[in-house]
Amino acid sequence: MSDTIIIKEKPLTYSAAQAARDMSGTATPAGEKGSRVSEGPSGSKPEKTLSRRNIILYGTLIVVALYYLLPLYVMVVTSMKGMPEIRLGNIFAPPMEVTFEPWVKAWSEACTGLNCDGLSRGFLNSVQILVPSVILSIIIASVNGYALANWKFKGGELFFTILIVGAFIPYQVMIYPIVIMLREIGLYGSLTGLVIVHTIFGMPILTLLFRNYFASMPEELFKAARVDGAGFWQIYFRIMLPMSLPIFVVAIILQVTGIWNDFLFGVIFTKPDLYPMTVQLNNIVNSTQGVIEYNVNMAATILTGLVPLSVYFVSGKLFVRGIAAGAVKG
Amino acid sequence: TDLEVTHWWTSGGEAAAVAEFAKAFDATGNHWVDGAIAGSGGTARPIMISRITGGDPMGATQFNHGRQAEELVEAGLMRDLTDIAEAGKWREVVNPPSLLDSCTLDGKIYCVPVNIHSQQWLWLNNDVFKKAGLEVPKDWNEFVAAAPKLEEAGIVPLAMGQQPWQTSLAFQVLLVAVAGPDIYNKVYGDKDAELAGSDALAPVFEAAARARDMSKKSNVQSWNDATNMVITGKAAGQIMGDWAQGEFQMAGQTAGKEYSCLPGLGMNEVIQTGGDAFYFPKVDDAAITEAQGVLANVMMAPDTQVAFNLKKGSLPVRGDVDLTAANDCMRKGLDILAKGNVIATPDQLMSADSVTQINDLFVEFFNDPSITAKDVQTRFAAIVADAE
Amino acid sequence: MAVTARPARWHRNLSAKIAAIPMIATALVVFVGGTAWTVLYSFTNSKLLPRQKFVGLDQYERLWGSAKWIISIQNLAIYGAFSLVFALVVGFLLAALLDQKIRFEDTFRTIFLYPFALSFIVTGLAWQWILNPDFGVQAVVRGMGFESFTFDPLYNPDIVIYGVLIAGLWHETGLIMCLMLAGLRGIDEDIWKAARVDGIPVWKTYLFIVIPMMRGIFVTAVVLIASGIIKVYDLIVAQTGGGPGISSEVPAKYVYDAMFLSQNLGQGFAASTMMLLSVIIVVVPWAYLEFGGKARRV
């Protein structure tokens, strides 16, 4: 890459740019353009935009994309229909009369038991749970991954293996012991307790990702920092962190989705005034009062999914890049 | 004082009924913090139990009457209400007295029964029968006889939700209706496995098989969806507890006019004295303990009993209240209660574990036409034999 | 020049050890401790509350005598096998399609990935709605005049698990596709060129050359899918509730129901122990090879 650069740097009168200008055209071995081109294929291979390959390629992609979009479409369309239309019509038909009534109802009017304030109540709670959980779990997992990848110590791999196996344990199995543990340390029912639970269950996969990511960074960088006198935390904060944006994006996306969508822990480890949005959603969807209001349910469903969805739409590209960095090393 | 009350009453009729409690409680200067968890007892109970065992109990919580909370009581996690009960003379006012027995462990009272639920009802849509040119049936047998004609008319004869407890309920109801309360008591109460497997019970299982056929086309999950099928005329009838009545009321229908109800399927008119009860977990906070006492009294107070049960469609636990506002079906129930034709619920007689096993069996049975009446009877008997 | 002795071992890497305390605590206390506790109590007849009334293997006998458990296991096997195979195959195919330097790659990728942002509850509800014979696909097709068309996977006990599968795949293939895409992008351009010069058709290049080179990615993908499969619960609850009947029960739900619905903790613990056992038999040797023992392999 740098041959031209070297020449420039040499203390010479010779300039590479100049050379390029002066030489152009002089040294090509004989022949004027066109004079020697003979019969037969010439130039770019002809390729139609509508080649068979493209039809198959885009055709498949579009069909699959439709399959993926179908549920979202149905949800959105249904959420904008009135109940009579839903009962009569087909679920794929666009609404004849667009109404946002269901959205309003889902957000602020739907009842659970005596509370008729829809999802709105859960939204703030969800945010309150989400932010500290995401932050804490990512901090801990990234430090773990860093320690495992760069500061190997005896037993580290063993604990890590246990952690990975732990990722396969169904949550239900752990609920009881965790309830007891939290009770013993007096954190049951508090926000702190829930944050800890999210941190614990996010740990295996996140640690795996961070460990792989840090392990894929050049080891010499780490050594250079040690020679420079940086310690464990200085290397982490000053060297590793600034280079880890992609994997942090992945971790944030995974955690935001996971924690926002969590129902089980939210309902078991908190009380009603802290219930997250998903619990509210469950309540709305399951408290059928008379006729099931599908439109309200769908609106509530979309509203609940809005936060993780927008995170994906905004940072999907970074996600792909980061996941490549964190997952390639098995 | 704020008192958090958890329950799983979230359907229309139920929520309206709970509101009565809340209103009465708030009137005492306290505040009812509603902790509804939608779904069913299955969703809500683990949360409640975790909260209680996790050391962060709510102020009061709903449980089904019976043995569900037994271990919590034994573990000393529940508040002893004996003094309040004695002060309120519950022993005298609660009718039938067996209700209070279910709240009693070692002579101490731990819960407030709030209503009596009876499961033994067949709910019918009158219009459907008229349109099909049929009489509204008077009992199960007539209903079965009418089924083919209904099916011809494109109507599902029997609506049935797919949740396990519903199919299991249908079976129990058929058992009591077809075989009578004595056999029921022997099977569920005494766990008489021999009887359970005998010919005496065979008609029960055949009736269940018949019900299975009649509900083949009923594609709904929850009970109120099934009730809704009856209300809207998609189905002709449903075997369901008296809480279904709340749905009919919410839909603006009147008993005897748009719909009919047949207690005990019109065959053996008895009422299960099961129902819901509220427990009060032990807490350290004196203010909350105080408020718990207030709530217990409020729930047992005659006015609240009437208001609540009218909305809920169930019967009050007190024999001394005025129920002039009660409707046709409720009155039928009251009459039966007055006659003393009561039986205990399976929840009271068996452990939750055995009940679930029976539920599972009937879920399987109702969904798998290849299981014969004979097979299911054999397996039923086996569960009864293992039950405690 | 004086010779000095090796200083104490424990304080080397001290910061790292301190930093790893949360992980060590989680691994030991929560995962090992919690698991041991669960296994211990699976030998009791605990009901609502854990109690040390040991009954030997009674819970296990009952577990294996229970039709619901057997069906759960079968369902998990079917769901797991299909989910694993389809997610990998479909994920890979989509990634391969997206890797053809196509236009709108970002758009397609986002479309394939977005379901992963939604919870299983939402996924289950959406697909329950679409597969509902009275409103969804079946009704629509019938409405178009095909009266005899039947498509009601959620209401047919024989195929209900495949109905769940449709939703499950919809949810997870996007993520797998992302992983695969990342893997494909990591393959040396020269390999493709070499294959073209050798005249190897594209699909054979994928099959015999590229896929074997993506072992690491497949491992990660399998970990992700498999850990999800074992835990599958929300989806079932939201979509079928285990029905019709018990035809779509799964082990995680069995555990949950046993513990909280039947209030038979012992039974629930026994079932979870069986699940753990199978996980351990499959995962531990693999995890050891993959993560333990060996030194850094960068």
Next chain:
Amino acid sequence: MTSVSVRDLTLKFGSLEVLRTLNLDISEGEFLVLLGPSGCGKSTLLNCIAGLLDISDGQIFISGKNVTWEEPKDRGIGMVFQSYALYPQMTVEKNLSFGLQIAGVPKDEIARRIARASEILQIQPLLKRKPSQLSGGQRQRVAIGRALVRDVDVFLFDEPLSNLDAKLRAELRVELKRLHQNLKNTMIYVTHDQIEALTLADRIAVMKGGIIQQLDEPLTIYNRPVNLFVAGFIGSPSMNFLPGRIIGTGDQARVDLGQGLSVPLAGYEAGGPVGDGLDVVFGVRPEHLTVTREPTSGPSLPAVVELVEPMGADSLVWLRLGPHAMSVRTESTVKLLPGDAVNVTFDLHHASLFDASTEERI
């Protein structure tokens, strides 16, 4: 006979024109090296010939056939890549046979070809191993083998040695040369290492910015580079460039190097007229300079030793000559120390003179 012909080849990546109406004829059995700095378009040209890139304009002929639109496999070429691009999960044998199997070559024919290739390359003992179990040099041989079994007329090499260490590179260079002498196939070889180019090539095409600067035999390019770029790019240690100005004409012409130093041009074979007063760059390679402690009879200039780099057989002596720094290659036996005053003699037969403004050789 012409083996590969490139006619007016133009290649664009989007709007970036990487190759500009490039023409190139390679005769049968010739070993042609494409040499140039990184990014000059060497690989791109090779990929065009191989058919791995769709060209924007022009034509390509191989063995007289117009292959402009042919698939790579149908062009009768074999290619060896810098990273070797061996299929990692297949054994060496499978790597060699895979393409043939797919082309439907009969089993015994495949066996025959593999036997021949592995004999030529001496990789028989490696046939059952996987690429990961091979050393760099062995991998390289397998990569060549994969091209060899295809039984083609033209071999394309894209920097096949640049991933190896210096020693191995030197050895494999010789092997490649031998291979070419045995096989007599046409070979096109991309590199940016001029030693490889000089030792291997029948002809070298020096490229820069997508244009061939000079296409000639190695020693011609070495001794008579057509411009400053070629002069500076070829040769290591590289040519000394001394900017100066012509004084006088004809046999009296000298190059004035400043500070009173000048070199007489008598003996230099100029390609054109050398005008008085022209600004020039005087180029001379380290090995065409002689250093002596005593003044010699011929024209010599005084200089001071700055640094001595022993390189085994000989040493590189860095001198300061008035305003210029320059290097001289000497026998290791000549002992010089920094600070020594010496005399430098120029070998004008091997010197080059460039016009300072056009940078072309005069």
Next chain:
Amino acid sequence: MTSVSVRDLTLKFGSLEVLRTLNLDISEGEFLVLLGPSGCGKSTLLNCIAGLLDISDGQIFISGKNVTWEEPKDRGIGMVFQSYALYPQMTVEKNLSFGLQIAGVPKDEIARRIARASEILQIQPLLKRKPSQLSGGQRQRVAIGRALVRDVDVFLFDEPLSNLDAKLRAELRVELKRLHQNLKNTMIYVTHDQIEALTLADRIAVMKGGIIQQLDEPLTIYNRPVNLFVAGFIGSPSMNFLPGRIIGTGDQARVDLGQGLSVPLAGYEAGGPVGDGLDVVFGVRPEHLTVTREPTSGPSLPAVVELVEPMGADSLVWLRLGPHAMSVRTESTVKLLPGDAVNVTFDLHHASLFDASTEERI
């Protein structure tokens, strides 16, 4: 004075013993090069000295202080890595000041040191750039600068040039040499390129399999390698090895090379007795051989030209001498063609003789 002392150093990775009771003394201001093939433990040794690896046994002293258990930062060393390991998110200036800030060096002192280092390395114009905006050579200089600002006695280099292309490598080699002449710090330099070793080192330690084979000045190692390995590893093109057998004793001793060819040993300075009948390997470098078309007066042997590799200034001629293949370096002006019959003359002062069984020099 001794600057770095390694005593009985042993290092194991698990059960793999990479370094075996290794001893090494480096005096102050010395430029020591660790040379050896890939995987011989060079980097490992350097990392041990730097304190980046926890050694299994032995002691390390730097500037007289026992630093065996010190942290890298407390050892008074600076290190330059193969990949440079510049912190990608920091500017050049930040890269240089990072370590100093951590050490709590006052602001103006930091500024002073950066100014000095960037002056020495001429990187002032780059201070505000990020590493990604630098060329390879510039990065390398910044990496050296990072060691420089630490104001240490000992510099450690781990193949700092091997990521660069040949041309740049040659230039930076000279710069490094100059730097050492200016700074006079102790430098330990790891490489597997013998040209680097020969040009840079005051002394070279040739390693193999975790053991130092020979530790001496470059020309001694070049001319009098202690064993076959060192002889073969140093020098490019490498030494010719001709297996043979001793006939006769004393001044009459000859090496019989088979097929009636033999070389008289008169003039060879043997380190020990040369026994009659001993199996030996006769080693001679390509540049210590002379090829002539006519028989010469001295002892010469007939050979046939097999291949000629032109390398610019000179050519490498591959000969067949009886059963042996060998290479000879000649001036490019000598025109030889494959098949030519020639005579080879040996320079015995520069030849080496090895015991075939022990592989040690005789």
